[in-house]
Amino acid sequence: MALNKEEITKKINAALEDLRPFLEADGGDMELVNITDEGVAQVKLLGACSECSMSPMTxxxxxxxxVKKVAPEIIRVEAVDMATA
Incomplete structure (x- = not known):
C-alpha cells in the first residue's frame, strides 16, 4: 500500500507545531525533511536541538x-543531518 505522503506530511507538520513552543523555549526547532516509502519520517534538528545531548530522547x-499518534502509518522518526545527507 502506497503512503499518502501529502496527507501524512500535513499531519506530521501539525504535530511539530504542537511541540514547537517547547523546542523553541530551549532555543531549538526541527522540521520534516522527508517521508520514505518505508514509512520513516526524517526530521532535521535545528538550533540548540542539533547539538543537545537530550535530542535523542526528545x-x-x-x-x-x-507523530505516531496522528500518523500511525509512520514506523519511526529519525534525525538526518542535511550537511551529510
Whole structure:
C-alpha cells in the first residue's frame, strides 16, 4: 500500500507545531525533511536541538510518539543531518 505522503506530511507538520513552543523555549526547532516509502519520517534538528545531548530522547519520547499518534502509518522518526545527507 502506497503512503499518502501529502496527507501524512500535513499531519506530521501539525504535530511539530504542537511541540514547537517547547523546542523553541530551549532555543531549538526541527522540521520534516522527508517521508520514505518505508514509512520513516526524517526530521532535521535545528538550533540548540542539533547539538543537545537530550535530542535523542526528545525525538523518541516526544516527537515520535506525537507523530505516531496522528500518523500511525509512520514506523519511526529519525534525525538526518542535511550537511551529510
Amino acid at each position: 525525538l523518541k519520547a516526544g516527537l515520535e510518539e506525537a
